[in-house]
Amino acid sequence: xxxxxxxxxxxxxxxxxxxxxxxxxxxxxxxxxxxxxxxxxxxxxxxxxxxxxxxxxxxxxxxxxxxxxxxxxxxxxxxxxxxxxxxxxxxxxxxxxxxxxxxxxxxxxxxxxxxxxxxxxxxxxxxxxxxxxxxxxxxxxxxxxxxxxxxxxxxxxxxxxxxxxxxxxxxxxxxxxxxxxxxx
Numbered sequence: 001x002x003x004x005x006x007x008x009x010x011x012x013x014x015x016x017x018x019x020x021x022x023x024x025x026x027x028x029x030x031x032x033x034x035x036x037x038x039x040x041x042x043x044x045x046x047x048x049x050x051x052x053x054x055x056x057x058x059x060x061x062x063x064x065x066x067x068x069x070x071x072x073x074x075x076x077x078x079x080x081x082x083x084x085x086x087x088x089x090x091x092x093x094x095x096x097x098x099x100x101x102x103x104x105x106x107x108x109x110x111x112x113x114x115x116x117x118x119x120x121x122x123x124x125x126x127x128x129x130x131x132x133x134x135x136x137x138x139x140x141x142x143x144x145x146x147x148x149x150x151x152x153x154x155x156x157x158x159x160x161x162x163x164x165x166x167x168x169x170x171x172x173x174x175x176x177x178x179x180x181x182x183x184x
Contacts, residue, residue: 016047019054022051024041026070030074032066035062044057053103056104056105056106060104060106074107075108077107078109081111081112081128082113084113087151088125091125091150092126098149098175099149099176100174104172107130109128109129109130110127111125111126112125127179129179130175132174132175133172135171135172136173141153
């Protein structure tokens, strides 16, 4: 079985062990019983990714493997996504339709400008709903594609190279709408 791994500054350690344990628990509770034994779930968990990133990849890779209630619960749970401040302004003005990330996104996200505690105390800037995700080749990203995310092609590629090195990982275009209200 193939496993999709990426290089990350987040190495192993206590945090990654917690993520793996949490992912295994979610898989055990969420996979349709008839499918469970047909996949090597341990090889599908990437300790360098967050819990949400792992679940989003699993949902994209094995869409029929999970109970509908588990997928709905994950989709409806509000997660966190970080944008730089200038992009948050564009989101609030409705000028951005998507974001490019190394993992697919699903559902609702609080938009914040930093993961640090001090920034979170200010509260989220808004909530977005990711309604569609598609994998794209980063080398085929066009200027028009980049403008959908409020950036230039060179800005996106420069950041991806800076964060992930010379060999770019897969890129996901995550389409979203700004939500006025949170899901119930």
